[in-house]
Amino acid sequence: MPGPHRWRKRFEGHICRWTMPREAILDLLSRTTKHLSAKEIYANLLQIYPGIGLTTIYRTLDLLEKTGMIKKFNFRQGENRYEFAGEQRPHHHHLICTSCGKIIDYSDFAEEELELVEKSAKQLAEKYKFLVQDHNIEFYGLCQQCQKD
Amino acid sequence: MPGPHRWRKRFEGHICRWTMPREAILDLLSRTTKHLSAKEIYANLLQIYPGIGLTTIYRTLDLLEKTGMIKKFNFRQGENRYEFAGEQRPHHHHLICTSCGKIIDYSDFAEEELELVEKSAKQLAEKYKFLVQDHNIEFYGLCQQCQKD
DNA sequence: CTGATAATGATAATCATTTTCAATAATAAT
DNA sequence: ATTATTATTGAAAATGATTATCATTATCAG
Ligand SMILES: [Mn+2]
Ligand SMILES: [Mn+2]
Ligand SMILES: [Zn+2]
Ligand SMILES: [Zn+2]
Numbered sequence: 001m002p003g004p005h006r007w008r009k010r011f012e013g014h015i016c017r018w019t020m021p022r023e024a025i026l027d028l029l030s031r032t033t034k035h036l037s038a039k040e041i042y043a044n045l046l047q048i049y050p051g052i053g054l055t056t057i058y059r060t061l062d063l064l065e066k067t068g069m070i071k072k073f074n075f076r077q078g079e080n081r082y083e084f085a086g087e088q089r090p091h092h093h094h095l096i097c098t099s100c101g102k103i104i105d106y107s108d109f110a111e112e113e114l115e116l117v118e119k120s121a122k123q124l125a126e127k128y129k130f131l132v133q134d135h136n137i138e139f140y141g142l143c144q145q146c147q148k149d
Numbered sequence: 150m151p152g153p154h155r156w157r158k159r160f161e162g163h164i165c166r167w168t169m170p171r172e173a174i175l176d177l178l179s180r181t182t183k184h185l186s187a188k189e190i191y192a193n194l195l196q197i198y199p200g201i202g203l204t205t206i207y208r209t210l211d212l213l214e215k216t217g218m219i220k221k222f223n224f225r226q227g228e229n230r231y232e233f234a235g236e237q238r239p240h241h242h243h244l245i246c247t248s249c250g251k252i253i254d255y256s257d258f259a260e261e262e263l264e265l266v267e268k269s270a271k272q273l274a275e276k277y278k279f280l281v282q283d284h285n286i287e288f289y290g291l292c293q294q295c296q297k298d
Numbered sequence: 299c300t301g302a303t304a305a306t307g308a309t310a311a312t313c314a315t316t317t318t319c320a321a322t323a324a325t326a327a328t
Numbered sequence: 329a330t331t332a333t334t335a336t337t338g339a340a341a342a343t344g345a346t347t348a349t350c351a352t353t354a355t356c357a358g
Pocket of ligand 2: 184241243254
């Protein structure tokens with residue numbers, strides 16, 4: 001279902017109005033596998049949507065995150081980064097190069113990981129009475145290129 | 150070995166001069182199990198060390214992190230937090246309450262976790278040629294108190 | 299088509315962190 | 329111990345990401 005209202009139905013119940021910036025931002029994120037910052041999204045959209053405001057980018061990203069359509073990450077870099085989180089995209093974690101900032105998705109070990117995470121969630125609930133809602137696993141190090149330099 | 154030079158030898162080779170702010174900051178962190186922000190450290194030290202500057206706190210924290218004596222965390226809160234990382238403190242991960250910000254250390258599952266992490270590091274090195282140097286695992290959710298509210 | 303009002307975008311404000319730079323203090327040299 | 333060297337400090341200003349304000353605009357129910 002292409003067109004300006006592709007994502008609209010995903011929103012019903014969450015917000016009132018479907019607008020151009022919302023479509024554009026979600027569309028951009030859905031088309032890339034990159035982890036974009038607000039400013040990168042802004043720079044990208046300025047070309048096809050001159051006049052869009054950085055403020056709106058931030059607001060919309062918050063909104064999309066709350067509805068669960070995108071995910072927000074802080075990779076120890078100055079700015080937060082966002083990625084699309086549709087069901088097409090498998091659950092995964094990240095490798096972050098501390099030298100050049102490159103981010104690699106990986107979904108290896110999904111099974112062992114899920115096992116550990118679920119076991120952990122259960123036991124942490126018992127021991128600390130903590131209700132686990134989300135988890136984050138990341139590896140920091142050097143990418144292939146940066147190991148050479 | 151108490152006294153103003155308790156931590157001094159840990160620094161040799163890393164920095165030139167051992168100073169009061171450095172001792173004070175490291176001492177504070179070594180005495181608490183909390184995860185303090187720069188501003189919290191500043192507020193704490195002002196009492197015993199009037200005149201200390203927030204700038205120095207930031208600089209010293211950077212320095213201590215580089216030597217590996219403390220660890221820096223971003224828990225999706227506005228500010229970074231720091232904790233002491235001596236050998237007395239076991240390797241552990243965190244539960245973060247998204248409602249009140251409470252942070253709980255846990256070191257359960259250490260064995261399974263270590264196993265998974267090491268296996269992952271090895272395979273990620275092969276598949277992505279990525280050199281893993283550090284990892285981070287965290288669970289987000291609600292603490293006991295916040296589940297009631 | 300029209301009105302109510304949610305959403306936008308320019309601007310200013312905030313907040314954590316970093317930079318600058320003159321003054322100070324830790325250490326090496328005397 | 330005294331002095332000289334220069335790393336370190338702290339006040340102030342700068343930065344950079346994000347958020348708040350508010351008048352204007354655009355969506356959409358009626
Ligand atoms: Mn990803
Ligand atoms: Mn901890
Ligand atoms: Zn790299
Ligand atoms: Zn809580």
